[in-house]
Amino acid sequence: MKTTRRAFIGTSVAAGGLALIGPGAVRAQEAAADPAPEQKLKVAHVGVGGKGSSDTLDLANGNLTQALCDIDRRTLDKMAAELRERGQSDFRLYTDYREMFEKEKDLDAVTISTPDHNHAPAALLAMEQDIAVFVQKPFAHTIYECRLMTTMARQRGLASQMGNQGNSNSRLREAVEVLHAGTIGKVRELHVWTNRPVWPQGMDRPAGEDQIPDYLDWEAFIGPAPMRPYKGDRTYHDFNWRGWIDFGCGAIGDMACHTLNMPSWGLELGYPTSFWLEDSSELKTEAFPHWTIVRYEFPERVSKVTGETLPALSMTWYDGNDEHMHRPPADLFPDGNVPRTGSLMIGDAGVMVSPGDYGTDYILFPEDKFAEFEAPERTIPRTSGHMSEFVNAVKGGPAALSNFEIAGFLSEVVLVGCLALHTDKKVEWDGPNMRAVNAPELAPYIDKAYRAGWELPGRDILAI
Structure with missing residues (x-):
């Protein structure tokens, strides 16, 4: 009906x-x-x-x-x-x-x-x-x-x-078309970063338990996660759940679906073949760290847009707030200006910088080469x-x-970065089969357990 x-x-x-x-x-x-x-x-x-x-x-x-x-x-x-x-x-x-x-x-x-x-x-x-x-x-x-x-x-x-x-921003879709057109040539190096978290990370679970307010359904907040005592002072609710591994996906999960989106679309990244945690603040059992640097390697692939072979590519993700900020080195930027958040694509015929959270703007370098640049013909519908x-x-x-x-x-690729926090290995990643080839210890984070009464619906249609 x-x-x-x-x-x-x-x-x-x-x-x-x-x-x-x-x-x-x-x-x-x-x-x-x-x-x-x-x-x-x-x-x-x-x-x-x-x-x-x-x-x-x-x-x-x-x-x-x-x-x-x-x-x-x-x-x-x-x-x-x-x-x-x-x-x-x-x-x-x-x-x-x-x-x-x-x-x-x-x-x-x-x-x-x-x-x-x-x-x-x-x-x-x-x-x-x-x-x-x-x-x-x-x-x-x-x-x-x-x-x-x-x-x-x-x-x-x-x-x-x-x-x-x-x-859905027209400027983002134009940036994708610019990359598809090969404007900056073959891209082998990508950097993506954010000034998040703007919520607490790097902490331990607080001791004790507070009375659950009468306006809060704590059972429904916990949902499929393991039950834990309620704590006030916005420890978990509201907003600050993002920093807890049981509830959120940290800064990379919160922001990479924005900042990585345009480069992933424009460069047709596909699944990474390997990833690893390059550096971070102290790792905690239950919370994401204050800052991380995660490396990804993407293989050579054939463009579905042009049919051309695209080269293997290395990507570096950085996160950390103003107190713990980590970003790409300034000497990678032709004008020396490193935006507080954004992405950087280095090609063999030019550089694209996309400042901001959402990939909705871009700047091409060298400036003299692109002074008279006109956007390519539209191939992606606008909305x-x-x-x-x-x-x-x-x-x-x-x-x-x-x-x-x-x-x-896109989100699978993003969440690979969360997996990197749970092993000290350079992980060989089999994306199609959702498998960390040389890191079986990651299996509980690829597919987790669910609390009784909150089991995941639909499991019968997808085996792992």
């Missing part, structure tokens, strides 16, 4: 003069004051604070919110009030997404913007009900979860999108927005360009 309803939405929108085939259609749809009821998606939202606030409001705009879910009742009540002010009121409130998906049986799409460790369990429950999913970066908590989410979305033919919003691209896909339009086939793969 749900698939039929979505097909009707797509058909009725197209019949009304909106051909859902490109950004012009999206802009026309967004310009409508209030889409007809039959053109509105029935949507729900899991995690409605922080980045989840904008995700919720973006998808709720022009659609019908059926349910909100958040482990913090203060956050839940705040978002409910905001939606009511915007004219929506016929929705239910939950603190446990398992209960929400059990009771809400007529959803078309959902946003998932929880701590990282709850992304995959929530997304897979949704997809088992044929609900299209928009999930925040870093997509999932383990490499196996990434592969399973990608596999389920493919098998069920579901629209999907990851929340690395820079991916009016990241959520619009997702909504368009749900309604039968083209696949969003951070759909799970693309985002899941």
Whole structure:
């Protein structure tokens, strides 16, 4: 019934003069004051604070919110009030997404913007009900979860999108086209870095236990992770969960889905063949370190865009905040200016620097060579927005360009960097089979254990 309803939405929108085939259609749809009821998606939202606030409001705009879910009742009540002010009121409130998906049986799409460790369990429950999913970066908590989410979305033919919003920026897509065109020649060296974390890392678990506030569903916050005592002072909730291995993916997981995205797309990186932890601050059992430097090696590969052979490439990832900042050496930059966060691609015919978090700008060097540079012909469609691209896909339009086939793969490459923290070896990586060839000790981090009652749905479709 749900698939039929979505097909009707797509058909009725197209019949009304909106051909859902490109950004012009999206802009026309967004310009409508209030889409007809039959053109509105029935949507729900899991995690409605922080980045989840904008995700919720973006998808709720022009659609019908059926349910909100958040482990913090203060956050839940705040978002409910905001939606009511915007004219929506016929929705239910939950603190446990398992209960929400059990009771809400007529959803078309959902946003998932929880701590990282709850992304995959929530997304897979949704997809088992044929609900299209928009999930925040870093997509999932383990490499196996990434592969399973990608596999389920493919098998069920579901629209999907990851929340690395820079991916929909026209300037980012132009940078990708510049790299595809061979503007800076063959690239053999890549550097990517961030000024994160801006949350605590490098700590031990605090002793003792505090009383759980009456507004907090601690059971649902912990979800599939091992149970631990609640501690106040924002030890875990809110925001600071990012630095804890059980809940987050550290600075590399939080930011590389942004900063690595454009270079990965433009250079067609594929799976690395090896990786290792080059250096870091003190490693802790339960938290990510203050800073890390991780090396990746990517093999020679054939471009799917041009058919040319692309050379093997070495990538270095750096993270650390202002107190522990680690970045590429200044002498690698033609103008000596090292942005606080960004990426650097060194080719045999030029250099590209992309300053900032999201890959949405680029500078070409040497300056005299590229003084009169004109961007190549467009080969990648442009869009009016990241959520619009997702909504368009749900309604039968083209696949969003951070759909799970693309985002899941990128996130697997990102999470390899997290694996490097758990071994002192240079790891031989078999990406297609999710296997650390010479480091079996990494198996529990590639696919982890889940707490009883919070098991990972859908395991029967993907063996490891």
